Amino acid sequence: MSTEHPTQQTRTAAVEVHRPVPLTPLPAPLPVVPAGGVPEVTTIVLPDGRTLTGYTVPAAQPAPLTAKPPVSRAAVNIALGGIGFAAVCGGLFLLTAFIAALTAFITQLVILAAVIFGGWIAVQILGHRDRGAGATVNIRKAVIKRNHFHS
Incomplete structure (x- = not known):
């Protein structure tokens, strides 16, 4: 067993x-051989006297333009x-008119409810009261002496 710390051990x-x-x-x-047969071999003599021989490469044809x-x-x-917007405009006008x-209509209902509730409150406050429910005080017989009320 080794006495070294585990992190100090060397591993191979x-x-x-x-x-x-x-x-x-x-x-x-x-080289691509066209369907017509073997392409033609061309020989070119360069100005320094060297001769190059090879197949002729046809010029690339651009893709035909579509009409x-x-x-x-x-x-x-x-x-x-524009046609779709014009078709929708009539419906939008009807929708705004409906709104x-x-x-x-809702405003008129709220006003009507306020008038009815206000009238009910007014009747409750100002309406006829039962006279037998409270105490009646005859102030004409009362005597006031030195700012003191005697009944």
């Missing part, structure tokens, strides 16, 4: 060495949006 690990494997070069791609429609898609989308009418 197996070392793996990876060596790169060289890739074998791919062969040059074969543009007489009206752009953006214009069609804007027109359709205004509903608001007026």
Whole structure:
């Protein structure tokens, strides 16, 4: 058993060495042979006297242009949006008229409730009272001497 602290122990690990494997070069791609047969071989003599021989490469043809429609898609989308907005405007007008009418109706109901409740309160306060319920005091017979009330 070791007397060293566990963090001071040295550990040996197996070392793996990876060596790169060289890739074998791919062969040059074969020229595309048109359906008509083998392309023609061309020889060019450079100004310094060297001679180059190889296949002719046809010029790249651009993709054919698609015919543009007489009206752009953006214009069609804007027109359709305008037609849809015009179709909705009538419904929006009716919706706002309905909301205004509903608001007026609710306001009238609140005012009517306030008038009825206020009238009920007024009748309760100012209405006819039962005279037998309270004590009646005849003030005409009372005598006031030196700011003191004698009944």
